[in-house]
Amino acid sequence: MVYQIISILLALIPAILWAAYFMKRRDHNFKTYFGVFLFGCITAIVILGYQVAYVKITDIEPSLNFTRYLYNLINPLANYSWFAFTIIWFASSEEIIKFLITYIVDKRNPELIITMGDSLKFGILAGLAFAFGENIVYYARGYNNTSGDHKFVFNLFVQRSLLTVCGHLVWSGIIAYFYGVSKFAKDILSFKKWTGHTLAVNAYQKFKRNRIIFGVTLACILHTGFNILVNIKLDKNLNMVLAIASIFIGFIYLNVLLEQKIGNLKFKLADRYKGLLDQSSIDVIYEYMGDQFKAAKYENVCKIAKRLLSREPDNNVAQIFLAKANDKLQK
Amino acid sequence: MAEIKIQTQSENNIHIISLQGQLDESTVNEFSTQVYAVIEQCTENSRVILDLEQLTYLNSKSIGFIADFFNRLQSKNSKLVLAKAQANVVDILNVVGIDQIVPMTQTLNEAKTI
Numbered sequence: 001m002v003y004q005i006i007s008i009l010l011a012l013i014p015a016i017l018w019a020a021y022f023m024k025r026r027d028h029n030f031k032t033y034f035g036v037f038l039f040g041c042i043t044a045i046v047i048l049g050y051q052v053a054y055v056k057i058t059d060i061e062p063s064l065n066f067t068r069y070l071y072n073l074i075n076p077l078a079n080y081s082w083f084a085f086t087i088i089w090f091a092s093s094e095e096i097i098k099f100l101i102t103y104i105v106d107k108r109n110p111e112l113i114i115t116m117g118d119s120l121k122f123g124i125l126a127g128l129a130f131a132f133g134e135n136i137v138y139y140a141r142g143y144n145n146t147s148g149d150h151k152f153v154f155n156l157f158v159q160r161s162l163l164t165v166c167g168h169l170v171w172s173g174i175i176a177y178f179y180g181v182s183k184f185a186k187d188i189l190s191f192k193k194w195t196g197h198t199l200a201v202n203a204y205q206k207f208k209r210n211r212i213i214f215g216v217t218l219a220c221i222l223h224t225g226f227n228i229l230v231n232i233k234l235d236k237n238l239n240m241v242l243a244i245a246s247i248f249i250g251f252i253y254l255n256v257l258l259e260q261k262i263g264n265l266k267f268k269l270a271d272r273y274k275g276l277l278d279q280s281s282i283d284v285i286y287e288y289m290g291d292q293f294k295a296a297k298y299e300n301v302c303k304i305a306k307r308l309l310s311r312e313p314d315n316n317v318a319q320i321f322l323a324k325a326n327d328k329l330q331k
Numbered sequence: 332m333a334e335i336k337i338q339t340q341s342e343n344n345i346h347i348i349s350l351q352g353q354l355d356e357s358t359v360n361e362f363s364t365q366v367y368a369v370i371e372q373c374t375e376n377s378r379v380i381l382d383l384e385q386l387t388y389l390n391s392k393s394i395g396f397i398a399d400f401f402n403r404l405q406s407k408n409s410k411l412v413l414a415k416a417q418a419n420v421v422d423i424l425n426v427v428g429i430d431q432i433v434p435m436t437q438t439l440n441e442a443k444t445i
Binding site for chain 2: 277278280281284285287288289290291300303304307308311
C-alpha cells in the first residue's frame with residue numbers, strides 16, 4: 001500500500017507542474033479540465049491493463065495474437081519485427097485513445113474549443129492525464145518487481161518525468177493542433193477558395209478527415225519510434241540519445257506550427273456566426289482580398305482584413321486572411 | 332447572365348457615366364472598355380463621375396478597374412468621383428479602401444463640385 005501511495009505521489013509531480021503551466025488561469029472550465037484529466041487517467045490504466053492482458057492471453061492462446069497474424073501476412077520472416085509490430089499497435093492505440101478524449105469533449109461541449117489554444121489545452125491535458133495514469137502503474141510495478149527498490153523507482157521516475165511525460169505532451173499536442181485545424185475547416189477552405197485553389201465538391205469533409213488522420217498518424221509514428229528506441233540496445237546508449245532527439249524534434253515542429261499566426265487565432269464557431277454585411281458583398285470582399293493575396297500585396301490584404309474585422313469582429317475568414325498575410329510579411 | 336447599361340453624358344470637361352445593372356464577369360469588360368474610351372478623350376483637369384445609383388452589384392475585377400481609372404485620370408491631372416452608390420456597394424468600397432483614394436458623394440451636384 002505504501003508503494004502504491006508513493007507511486008501516485010511521484011506521478012503527481014510532473015502532472016501538477018505541467019498542468020499549472022498550461023492551465024494558468026482558473027476559469028469556469030476548471031470542472032471540465034478536471035473531468036478530462038480524470039478520464040485520461042482512467043483510460044491510461046484501462047489501456048495498460050489491456051496491453052498486459054493482451055500479452056498474457058496471447059502467451060496462453062497464441063491463436064488470439066492478431067498482431068502476429070497481421071504481421072505474418074506482411075512478412076513471415078524476421079522474428080524481431082513482430083516485436084516492433086506490437087509496439088506499433090500499443091503506441092498507436094494510446095494515441096488514438098488520447099485523440100478520442102479531445103474529440104468526445106469537443107462533441108459534447110463545442111463551446112470549449114474556440115481557439116487553437118483551447119484545442120491544444122485539452123489535447124495536452126489528455127496526454128498529461130494519460131502519462132500520469134501510466135506512471136502510477138509503472139512505478140507500482142517497479143516497486144513490485146524489485147521488492148521495494150527506491151533507487152530503481154527513482155531512476156524510473158526521472159526517466160519517465162523527463163522523457164515519457166514530455167513525449168506524451170508533444171504527441172498529444174500535435175494531434176490537438178491538427179484537430180483544431182480540422183475544426184475550423186470551413187473557414188480555412190474559404191480562404192483557400194478565394195486565393196485561387198480549386199476545391200472538390202466534398203472538400204470540406206475530406207479536409208477535416210485528412211487533417212485528423214495526419215495528426216494522429218504523425219503522433220503514432222513519433223510515439224512508436226520513441227518506444228522502439230527505448231526498448232532496443234545500441235552502443236553508447238545511442239538509442240536513448242535518439243529517443244530524446246525525437247521528442248525534441250516533435251516539440252520544435254509543434255512550436256513551428258503554433259508560431260504561424262493562424263495558431264493564435266480566436267474563432268467563433270462558423271455555423272453560429274452571423275455577419276453584418278450581406279453574403280454577396282462579403283464574397284466580393286473575399287474575392288478582392290484573394291486577388292490581392294495572389295498578387296502578393298500582403299499589406300493591402302492586412303488593411304482590408306482589419307477594416308472588415310472592425311465591422312465584423314467574428315469573421316473567421318478575415319482573421320485567416322490577416323494571419324496568412326502577416327505570416328508572408330514576416331518571412 | 333447579368334446585364335449592364337452604360338450611358339455617358341459629357342459637358343464642359345465633366346463626363347458622367349451612368350451604370351444600370353450588375354458588374355460581373357460577363358459585363359465588366361464592356362464597362363472597362365467604355366470608361367477607358369472616355370478617359371482617353373479626357374483633357375487636363377477633366378472630371379469623370381461614375382453614377383452608381385442603379386448599380387446593384389460589382390465584382391472584385393471592377394474594383395480593380397476603378398482603382399486603375401483613378402490612376403490614369405490622376406496622371407492627366409483629372410478626377411474620378413463615385414456618386415450615389417447603393418448601400419451594399421458603399422459597404423464593399425469602404426471595406427476594400429477605394430473610398431480612401433476615390434471620393435464618394437451622395438448626389439451628382441456634390442460630385443461635380445468636390
